[in-house]
Amino acid sequence: MNFSSDTSAPAHPNVLKALSAANTGLEASYGIDVVTQRLRARLADVFNTDDFDYWLTASGTASNALALSCFCPPTGAVLCHAGAHIAVDERGAPEFFSGGGKLHLLRGPDGKIGAAQLDEALARINHDFVHETPAHVLSLTNLTENGTAYSVAEVSDYAAKAHATGLVVHLDGARLGNALVATGASAAEMSWKAGVDVLTFGLTKTGAMGCEIILLFGEARQKKRELEARAKRSGHMPPKMRYLAAQAEAMLADRLWLDLATHANEMARRMAEGLRRQGVDLAFEPQGNEVFALLSEAQVSVLHNAGAVFYPWMGGSQRLVCSWATTPEEVDAFLGVLKG
Known part of the structure; x- marks a missing residue:
């Protein structure tokens, strides 16, 4: 009767089979192996687009911190819910990886940012006021830390408001699969089609051994080289990335x-x-x-x-x-x- 966390669950047998299949012969290092490159086609199918780039990590904290650090400068801030994982469960990783960026905590019922709170926070942003720590990113979480789901309409509305104010939109999708099942939305509808620029796509909680994918959509793809550099600098450039990619392939195959x-x-x-x-x-x-x-x-x-x-x-x-x-x-x- 263990209901402590979905990270307590074992890896799905298909994941272990995929790891075994990938464990043959020599392959190139650092993400240019055949398996990691092959994963692109699978992701393109899942998200119904070719306009993306991606990077693999072994933990959600690494994915969130790396992704946010590419878009939030040391003098900037990230808007997020006060109960968001990046705010209460990542030991200051987003602030550390960004070199000092702040998290501006917003309130709202059921773990979701309230519309009025978001409007107020966006209206306060002033990049010309030297005493201000202006927001550069809006971060949403789906599922939220309270197990609730943002609808596609809510994500689209919040993303549109954020973009109108010049912000990049990040979606923490550690439990994205659960959110999609709950709302009936597709991966595309809940991400880039709704205005999400960067998605941290979690598969660990769903059944992988340890696999998270940072997805950069549209113009956010311009940050790929910076993402790689930050991954290398922080020790999140897995030499044998094929083993992460193999997990992702297994999880994404046949839904x-x-x-x-x-x-x-x-x-x-x-x-x-x-x-x-x-x-x-x-x-x-x-x-x-x-x-x-x-x-x-x-x-x-x-x-x-x-x-x-x-x-x-x-x-x-x-x-x-x-x-x-x-x-x-x-x-x-x-x-x-x-x-x-």
Whole structure:
């Protein structure tokens, strides 16, 4: 009954098979190998465009920090939600990688930036005022840290406002697959078609061993050389990148990543429905693979004593994360312990 995180789940067997298949012969280093180059066609198909460039890393923090550092100068700032992963879970990596750029934290319900808060922040930007730390990037997260999803319409609206103010739009897609399943949108509709300039596309939480992809769309492709330089300088230029690319190929083949996200979302829905049947309130309406339950201290104690693993979250809730490896039996066992 481990609901601690989707990063606790094992890698999908198809990923391990792909790694084994890639583990033959000699290949070029640093991303110019056959597998990494071949991945372009797969990404073009998934995102329905050829107007992009990409880079692979092993962690979401590296992807976010590298991507943001290419667009936020040391004297600038990134607009993001106060509860965003880059703000509360990355130990200052975006600030460190950008050489001193700030994060301007915005509020909004359910982990999403409020429209009024964004409008106010954009109206305050003044690059000519020397005392100002003007924003250069708007960063959105989908799914949010509260397990909620921005719709395509919301991303498009926020991106249009950001672009009108001269900002670049970054999307943290560590759980992009879960967000797409929740909203019914395609990868293209939720990214470049909605105005996203740079996407950090996560596959680790979905079922890979450790694979994240930075995607630069349209004019943002001009930052590819800088991205490579920053990756090298920070130690995020994997010599044997083919093993990251092999994971991505396996996950993207035959929509595996979306199938796995669908399963994780369904397990979370099963958990949420079971909790509600027992009178447990939820802090947020579950839209992806996370459930935030308002459990009492006694309930938490009983569950922990029974071997259930989960963590407390903001607002007094308990976060329960389902993954591709979560089974209905695990969810039912958790609910059974709670029922007593």
